[in-house]
Amino acid sequence: MAPRLQISQLCKSFPGVRALDDVSMSVEPGEIRALLGENGAGKSTLGKIVAGVYSRTSGEVRLDDAVLGDLDEKAAGELGIGIVHQEGSLVPQLSVAENIFAGRQPTKWLGQVDIRLMRERAHALITQLGVAIDPAMKVAFLSPAQAQIVEIAKALSRELRLLILDEPTAALTLTETEKLFEIVRRLGRDGVSIIYVSHRLAEIFALCDSVTVLKDGRLAGTRKVAETTTDELIRLMVGREVHLTRAASARQAGPVVFEADGVSAPPLVRSASITVRAGEVVCLAGLIGSGRSEFCEAIFGARRRTAGDIRIGGAPVDPQGPWDAKHAGIGMVPEDRKTSGLFLGMDLVNNIAATVLSKVSSGANFSNTKAERLAGGFVKELRIATPSVRKIVGELSGGNQQKVLLAKWLAMEPRLLIVDEPTRGVDVGARSEIYRLLRGLAEKGVALLVVSSELPEVLALADRIVVMAEGRTVGELPGEGATEEQVLRLATRFTSSVANVREEAVGA
């Protein structure tokens, strides 16, 4: 029997970049194949070519032994190739049902959309996924996880032969991820082939049959999941050994630099307290939606605080906005570096100088020389790989962008630096580099508050772990010797229902 999908010598060039170079692979019917690689390895590009989003430069793609010509997304959909995009393809102003059947709404006479039939079918599709979402609801009101489920329902609304999932779990919680896996496994049993694009190794071991690794647009290898190990996959991805193990920490924590007591910022932060000492790395752990990022924003003045005291070096501060926090010596590296962190269209010099305009000026004059010297210093110190300090930041790799973002905040010499998801979208190599930088900062006496969703990261970095759940700080663990299980147990101890009951008890 012919394989479901057969790719031979596929190449794809973008102006100035060879995104895919001579890649061949084949997927059997019903097989769940992971596509793994660092950022920029070409895995999303491969998925998009198969789904007709991009055209290929050369090479051949066969579906059930039939050669695919140059097709667009619509033609690919009609052949039974579905894709769930990383970025999302839903129109927020339209209803769930309308999004699912975009352009293919069932019609009555004169081409009127048969709204009832459409909603019924949408309802059936969503129920099949084991969740309840009202098909008449506007997509704008959905949570990211619900939107992801609608995306999948949209792909499932056709007869599928091949489904491509591009980083589908980025916005999902653990339970939602588990639900998604069940759906994917069932599709596989029904004979649909799945290409599962991801860089989360744990998911691949939990879900997939086999894994194809790409590195720099080339095929690095294909393995059966049952016959491989994490170490081997990482070696294939990065072409070298990488250790994410914990550095021996013999640091002496200094005096308390930062205290937050009973901070509330409804609705997501209810009562959170934390202290951080000089030279200490405190990690804030918790499930998605537990209010970690929001707590940090409240400390930084980027979110309105309704209660709680904040002290820096013992002196009370009351930040009304990020500028106040900055003057008090607090820096914050936000979670989403593209939308809230960097000025992507500007060069390194301007990005790094953004927090310290007064430092790079003589009187009222902005000094380009001073700013360039400042940026040059950080390029060297943080080993940012860039041809020039005048390079546009949007053109750097994810890891180097993250370093620029760090540099921007290091430039103001913070006493407390909050880092929200320090390695999101950063590849494995740059990751250990960023850990090294953060540890180095702590050794210099900066108080660090790190938010992370990735438990291995928390365990590798933290001197102390503070766990949040339901907008409250619920427990604390020493970083040395803590296990993932301990953290998770704290984070899930108060589920929604328990917390509500507690609240009612307090109210009564």
Added chain:
Amino acid sequence: MSVAQISQNEAQAPVEQREALPLRIVRRLANSRELTLFVLVVLLALAMTIVYPHNFPTGPNMRAVLLNLAPVGILVCGMMLLMIAGTFDLSVGSTLALSGVWGGVVAGWWGWPAEAALLVGVLVGAVAGLINGLIVTRIGINALIATLGTLTIYRSLTYVTAGTGVTPISDSFAEYGRTADPILRIQSPFWAMLVLVLVGGWLVARTRFFRQFYFVGGNPRAAQLSGIRVDRLILIGFIIMGALAGIAGVLGAARLNSAVVNAGVGIELKVITATVLGGASLKGGEGTVLGGILGVLFIALIENAMIINAVGVFWQGLVVGLVLLFAVSLDRFKTAGRG
């Protein structure tokens, strides 16, 4: 391989060779909208000198061109600042008329000294800008809608204030708009524009305070989280824009010794055209005052060529529109090549 070795490899990216200074300057200029525009302006002026030797390079024609571009030139400084910050103001034409009329009322009807009238006119403009800024930053209405609203409101206030206008205003007031320098004999609005462009250009390009506008336009959320007071800066930008419209308004009224209620109708589109031509982007974060003024000059020359050539007024909009679309599409190619 150890972690340290990896990072060393990563750091061994090619380091840009420092080229000789003249070469660097040429390279930098070749990439700039300002240079492109400057070359176009010079070429256009040369071509017109050759084709119309008796009409174009004459004293009266030059003086007329420079004087006519003065109000647009003054407004372009403020519009450039706003567009750098990622916003804009459609109400400038109405603000200009309202300020001019208030200058006229104070000097002509109330008989106050000319200086007080000028001051009142500029203040009226600044207040109009302040109101725009408050609507945009405090109420959070998008600048397009907000200033579209005030465009009609301010124009209506102009009619309410002075009916059909104030004519004549007063001789001492008119002095301020008519005084010409002894050598080139160009009247004061042009010189006011020149001073504003030079000072504005320096402020926007060089000072720390105005530098912040680029960050606001580049990524407002990141600017906010970098400790830049985004809303306050946008508010200040609108006030500056309003005050500049006020200056243009009172000088225009003084030059004609008449506050016209229809002054500045449609000027906002001309100003935005020049600003975009000069290198601003609707997304913000880019542009220089120098580029803006070159845009103004370029449009003025094209209009002048058509006037000399006796091409009907009706055709001017078509040509200016085509030039704008052409200039912006050039940028599209540049970005595509980079990405």
